[in-house]
Amino acid sequence: MSNVILETRGLTKEFNGFTAVDSVDLQVQQGHIHALIGPNGAGKSTVFNLLTHFLPATRGEVLYQGQVIAKLPPNRIARLGLVRSFQISAVFGQMSVLENVRVALQHQLGTSFHFWKSASSLNHLNQQAMQLLESVDLQDFAMRKTVELPYGRKRALELATTLALEPTVMLLDEPTQGMGHEDVERVVGLIRKAAVGRTVLMVEHNLHVVSSLCDRITVLARGSVLAEGDYATVSANPLVREAYMGKEAEHV
């Protein structure tokens, strides 16, 4: 299990002279749950934006399954199985919960440009969508309008929607942010379940979650990699303690 599935080489992003991501070399092993941690503004979300080409990199490259993907548009990258979520929960609020998942499944029918076809042709996908909702325990909410869901449920829905694409690598940006203890436990369970047979790269502030869930950790500070390794190695690193855990130590 030492296959690298996702890799960056010298990945750099500058915003008007400000370097948000500074020559980052990152290697994510296939099958791992890999955490990307670091203080606010360290550049974690920007790395996600670069990996999926939501932003163009200033320098450096991204290799996915050994292939340089920097030139591909974000939708093509998603189709290759590298699927991201967002830091702010990204759901389609005015659609029903079922429809949210169905939108993600719709691609398989190959009719997404068919403006002359009835939307009822999408009902074929309902069963599959319900299965995905069950996998995140949302089956009872299927017909609800999505804006009405509590925050934790929205994040679960987002996960189900991502899973609908059957991603090879999932990028999760702070999946437990802003959640109460109970919701955190549930989402951690869902991620653990969803990660079986996949690779996950996740940004996470909650160190309990990181220590219990993740195989490997990369610490980012001011755009550069500060340390990398398993939880014990990283948490023993004095630089990390200073830059990151010093501030967060009271939470541990």
Place this chain on the structure above:
Amino acid sequence: MNTATTHFQDALQRSQQRKQLYLGLALLTVALLAPFVAYPVFLMKLLCFALFACAFNLLLGYVGLLSFGHAAFLGTGGYITGWLLTRYSSLTPELGILGGTLAATLLGLLFGVLAIRRQGIYFAMITLALAQLTFFIYLQAPFTGGENGLHGVPRGQLFGLLDLKNDLAMYYFVLAVFLFGYLLIQRTVNSPFGQILRAIRENEPRALSLGYNVNAYKLLAFVISAGLAGLAGATKTVVFQFASLTDAHWHMSGEVILMTLLGGVGTLLGPVLGSSLVVWLHHALGGSVLGSWMSVILGSIFVLCVLLFRAGIVGYLQKFVQRNLR
């Protein structure tokens, strides 16, 4: 899997569809009988502008794109159809209309390719600039008759069979054209493609991250909208037997925004009602002293509408019905 819930959804959908069907049949009956009560030429004008506003609303209401250049498509449909029918006298009117519609569709593709990547106000500005360019071309081009307009377009015989000089025959043809456009929009909104449009309007980055090429979806919606706006202009030219710069002027791009907002953006019937009100206002006040105050009156309605009824008349009625009659 949990079939009970999906069945419940089906039942709900079906009862809603039935209600919509009854409303549709009632409106269709009104439309079929209307020329016996009202002046057919006026009704045809209503229908042409209703189609124009519906086409515009497909973009603003269902994709969230504000085009400020839709007059270019209305005008192009009108001019090309007028030119074809005057130049080639053997051409039947439906072919002339088809030609004008195709020309507007192609122009829509061109505008779309140039504008679709822009967001918000930049999209509106580019469509406005391109429409202005189109306007000046029509002002200068020899075939349009410049400021005098293109006159003497024959109504001709539909499919070479039915004489459209008869206002009643013309009216039913225009009604058929309108229904075609309206139903096409309704279907587009409620299609697999429409689902993706909804997703894009609600959260574009998420739709992109789910693997959808959002610009391609927006472009197709833009082209459909432009084509239908062209169809409205083409039909209008055959009805009035002339095409003029008024239809290509930026005032018209502004007026269709007003029509749509007034009636209710993002509702299927809103633009029909909104455009009818505006056309009726023009008609009612046109001859009177108030005629010269038309812009002020329309402007005031616009301001009131934006301030008080953000959902438009139909949107407001829908909310009222939902709140009180369920």
